[in-house]
Amino acid sequence: MEEKDLTLREAQMLVDDWIHTYGVRYFSELTNMAVLTEEVGELARIMARKYGDQSFKDGEPQDPADEMADVLWVLLCLANQTGVDLTDALRKNIDKKTSRDKERHRNNPKLSVKGTGV
Numbered sequence: 601m602e603e604k605d606l607t608l609r610e611a612q613m614l615v616d617d618w619i620h621t622y623g624v625r626y627f628s629e630l631t632n633m634a635v636l637t638e639e640v641g642e643l644a645r646i647m648a649r650k651y652g653d654q655s656f657k658d659g660e661p662q663d664p665a666d667e668m669a670d671v672l673w674v675l676l677c678l679a680n681q682t683g684v685d686l687t688d689a690l691r692k693n694i695d696k697k698t699s700r701d702k703e704r705h706r707n708n709p710k711l712s713v714k715g716t717g718v
Contacts, residue, residue: 608687615676629681636674643667 606614619626627635646664649656656662679686705711 608690609685611672612676612680612686615673616680619677619680626677626681629678632674632678632681636671636678639667639670639674643671 626632643664646661646667648654649660650662650664661667676686678684679689
């Protein structure tokens with residue numbers, strides 16, 4: 601059976617259900633902020649080794665997917681704890697970026713692809 605894609609709102613609800621079923625309660629917002637920072641650091645380490653100039657140590661995780669999911673998990677926790685609807689927040693953020701940056705990136709010579717003028 602194929603799993604259906606999750607919306608952000610459904611993901612927030614899924615995390616909230618898990619926390620109340622298995623996790624007892626949310627960690628404090630400050631603790632979750634520290635955990636988010638730690639998870640981003642773990643993702644950064646994998647990215648630096650996989651796509652950057654560093655090499656992996658023996659036995660070190662190499663797939664960024666699990667760390668990305670950890671980052672998303674904690675972000676969803678923080679959104680739930682602070683009453684943020686990430687679906688609404690993302691839509692507003694895209695609107696803001698579109699209004700502010702719709703021409704800026706196209707006109708940035710650092711971003712043009714050589715020979716295409718784009």
